[in-house]
Amino acid sequence: MSWTMSEYFLLGVGYDGQERKAYLKLLDLHEMRVIIHWDMTGHKPYCLSERPAAELINDPRLKEAGAVDFVEVEKYDSINDRSITMTLIKATDPLAVGGTKKSIREIVRSWEADIPYHLNYIYDNRLIPSLVYRVENGKFTPILGDDKNVQQILERFFNELADNEKQQIRKWLEILESMHPPIDFVCLDIEILGESPTRVPSPSNPEDRVVAVSFAGTKNMDKVLVLKRDNFDMRFEGGGFSLELFDDEAGLLMRCFEIMEDYPIVVSFNGDDFDLPYLKNRAEKLNIPRNKIPINIGRDGATLRKGVHLDLYRFFNNKSVQVYAFDNRYREYTLDGVAKALLGVGKVQVEKPLGELNLQELTHYSYTDSRLLRDMVEAGDRLLLRLMAVISRISRMPLEDVCRHGVSGWIKNLLYWELRGLNWLIPLKEDLVSAKGETSTKAIIEGKKYRGGMVVEPVPGIHFNVTVLDFASLYPSILKEYNLSFETINCPHEECRSNKIPETPHWVCSKKQGLQSSIIGAIRDIRVKWYKPMASDKSLTPVQRSWYEVVQRALKVFLNASYGVLGFEEFPLYCPPLAESTTAIGRYVFQSAIEKAKSLNILVVYGDTDSIFLKTTDPEQVNELIRWAAEKFKLELEFDKVYRYVVFSRRKKNYLGVTDRGFVDVKGLTGKKRNIPVFIKEAFDDMLRQLAEVKTAEDLERVKKNIREVIAAWYSKLKNRTFEIDQLAFKVMMSKTIERYEKTTPQHVKAAKKLQAMGVKVGPGDIISFVKTKDKEGVTPLQLARKEAVDVDKYIEYMRSTFEQVLDPLEIDFDSVVGLTSLESFM
Template sequence: MAVRGRLLDLNVSPDGEGIELWLREEDGSVRSHAVRWRPSIYVTGPESELERLARAFERSEMVEVREDPGGRPVRALRIRVGFGERREVAARIEELGGYRSLRVHNVDVPVLQQFLYENGVFPTALVELDPRSGSLRALDSREDLEYDVGWIRTAQLEVFPEAGGRVPSFDDRLREVRVVACGEEAVLDGDEVSVLEGLAGLLARWDPDVLLVRGGDQFVMRYLLHRARCIGMKLEMGRAPSRNRPGPPEVYWSYGRVYRRHRPFRLRGRVHVDPENSFTFAHTGLHGVIEVARTCVVPLHDAARYTIGQCMTSLQYEVAHRWGVLVPSKPTRTLYLRLSDLLLMDRGGLTLDHRPGVYWNVAELDFQSMYPMIMTRFNVSAETVNCSCCATDGIPIPEMGGHTCRRNRGLVPEAIGLPLRKRLAYKRLIRSLGPADSAVYKARADALKWVLVSSFGYLGFRKAKFGSRLAHMAVCAHARAALLRAVRVAEENGFEVVHGIVDSLWVRREGATEEDYARLAAEVEEATGLPVNLEGVYRWIAFLPSRTDRMRPVNGRYFGVTIDGRVKCRGIEARRRDTPDLVREMQLEMLGRLARARSPEELRDAALDCIGLLR
């Protein structure tokens, strides 16, 4: 008999022979179901060698796939391998082929995500499972906006050791545990035995699906298990026993900063989220994590810890699986350009210098998700740039020359299409509702925004499996053309262009109203084919000069106040991470005083008042 339920979590089964699914079933209980399954790798090369290789593997079959999104179908050998064996098997196969004739694919696709792709399901989906055959199918869609998450029970756990030093250690005794769940709060204190037994009892009684533990990956979860072992107690934080190997944290460099990410602590049947080890949770909360898990087809546990680039990669892997495209072990596209071509093509986004000073009645027009919209609108992907099928009638690329394909959808535009559509739909819902009613939609939209932010950079990333620097340059070329077209439309309507940065344009006209600016935004949208939003109308805005040359502008540094009293600033000390709190608070106080000015005279008086504050 088929089982229906919400897919809470999944993990490799303890016997290593399949996947263990955890479903919130229709009667409200959470149960595990084992599905026999093994991950696949694919091998391409001469058919004679593939047939010989097939005889060495019991679980193998010949299938028709494509090595490249824009390529022709080829025959490949699909091999089912054990968990944790893919890299070893791939290395042996490449060695057998002399590192030339045999190519191995899909080695890097995470196994749990590969299982989700193959079965067409995603976390928190309503699914139907046939326990006998192991067949699994989703009964709802990733496209859904109004999906149910009310069935997810959440508990927040705080642990307080008796710290013997400045930094807690495993040798410190457990003093207190606080648990908040189901609208209740429990404080457990006393001796360690009673605290740990009380914690086990609360987890059994409240039975949460998601456990929020600040510092859980770094220290807390392993600390609790260690203290339980010290008193001879077996403590299970999940719904079933799990094993987590200790190891050093991952250290990586990104945009000039060093980041440290601790090894995740995974539970069976329960999702553990460490707010200190989760970019998505820190910025968008649990609703954002769930949205990323559903849209990007990533288990909830991983969605909380993945970088935005890893989420984007999962979107591309899902499309590749759906289209029958193999994932290469290494990026295969290289680009060699003459210096003259490089100077023409690699120019980034367009920035229009402003004249430093204070401007009144200025509107800011923003292209919504400009780069992702360009990639979908003009079908920009590695395989669509200068395709052979549209040499004479393709979509032209401005300035660069060349074209993108009109006939076949690109893999990257297909991958970002879903999060882009959903984000725009969420933003429409947010505008139609009040702040209190739209908080969940805002969290979901913000989570998708972070994923989409990575789509453009990842297109030109040297390690991206489906990236291309030429495609990356093509997106910039379309962006420059769109901003220039917006400038022309504004000037033809009698507006003065004050400033422009890549996807934003500041314009003004004497006596213009908010409705005038809204009509201009609509005209720019019609002229460019890209969605344009009237971000706001400033009562006044100050664009700043260079400290070394008062006549030279510093792009991206400004502050101002909108007609509804909101202060907006970019690039100044109040926005920087490395600014001392004293300086930040002083600048914010100054901005608050300046924001009250409603005329040039009042602004001048407020500025003089701020100088007094500085002294």
């Protein structure tokens, strides 16, 4: 597609402290270069006060803090359903509003004083990052999805909705169906050569030389910059990239910055905390002029003077991204772990210290990291960048912020953007809790503030022919159908108090549409009715399906977190009765479904929150239950799967099921957890293969005999030490530096300390492999472990606890299988 000279992609929004102005980073799609557009409206940082302007003007402390203007404005107070007059206090800069002990918000009680200024600027100017804009005479007009196409989608898929709901859907479709242009990017990785192999390079005090910087990106960028040095083996045979050699480090860094400035997007892995701060501070240490260094370090991370910096480590470290966008395909947050999971290949492993690598080895090692990053970005028709851009559009948050914030930050930003557009006062958390009250139900799970989802105790044993039904997006659907929002729950209207929430003293407004209900409802409808079906529509091209898949996954991330943030105490719109009411309705719906199933003579063998296990495969019974849920609650009860048989433990709410296609489904069982030793996992998988063969009750008796033999064989391998020691390694990731584990020292940290004592660098994100041994600490790093030092009894105990979860419902006793007496099992 060709772009006109007036079309720009909104890449980022920032604030310049010297200019005291907001600016936009606009990508000129015609020339693929970033231009800086300075604010021309005179917009200033501000906060709001309930005190009259006349009173505030006469407070000398405010002027001293940086207040420059006081303007009375009308706002809607959604908590009390009334219009109020507030004073807008304009300030010289964001720090004058908040951030120091003498800031305005420390002097007067303030509203909207803790919102980062660049986000405030986005709200007030109704900007949507990652959209394409047409700019004419300083006016910004978003290029939205084709109106005719949007109208056709509405008529075909959303015609049964009310007009106000259709209007919401239209707005979302216009944003999400808008074009998404391909954007140039470059990935980088740096290598630091420390004078001491035990010293960890410090970005804040960069004493060590940058000896290599590798790049892999669009525009045929495959390059490694290398610093020549004394006694450096210069053997080089090539490797799919070009090589540039430098006699001095400053020259290498200048060339690095030149390449970075040639791209609108620079991608790194942990670049916020390491690569970019190191490059900037090292350049300053080498007296490179500040105006030649394109890197700025802010409170949240590193950015670029013109382009934007995306740190994939922080994005992949986001639990919602990991679970809902990537289906838990990766479990480790290292570049090696993520790349192996998503691409099937990992980092180059080197056995020698960096200083001993020759030119060929060093460049291949560094370039591979950059190439892996590029391959991840380009995989699936650039799924990763498009996913970020869609999340950016939904959350109204720039790409860099999307990478750096969790899903609660994305949802908060979307709600704030909507509140500002409606001219609603963004409430203070303490006011919200004070007005709406606390929870009333008693939590069953320790540490929770209110009662959660309903659990139907499993019927222990083995059940054949079990159908599983799921309530699709149960909690988001409840938010929509029951008008639940922070302002509608326990509203101030006396006439609404009779509109009670089951099992609670709370009520919900029947006079006004709830904001969260409306937003989450629209996101849910648009995903379920349009994007999810289109993602699996075989009549579309793979590229088209890929786009719909990206959008439906992004929407899924928001939906699955939309309920969770309501009961999260750190969330600024935290509203305990709202979270409690959502789960209360969920329990009411779930209990009703169980009673309906019983009335249809269906045995419910298990249920948890939104999933119900039915001992039937009769399609008429199943369809009757699905119809009933739609008619009574306007909720979608969907078919999930059929288990040929399912096994429930007497002691735990874990289960094992074999689907009608022979897939073994294990929920909550230790044997399927990723960090267990390969030895235990292979033994467990051996047992699962036997269970997958079962089709009838007769098969089961035969397989139980085989399972006894399998367990006995693996047990003998342990007792006789006929194993490879790496098969016994536990693998656990370091979530922080060794020094920050203060209160307790987990086993993997004990092992890491042993590595550190030998001069091995260990940091956050590293995977520590260790073996349980008979020494004082009880663990030894895999690299140092010997077979004869292994504590075999510990592994037998682990094997027992892992297998018993499945053996218990099968009525097989682990100790009797391996020949242990009851006394021996406790020794």
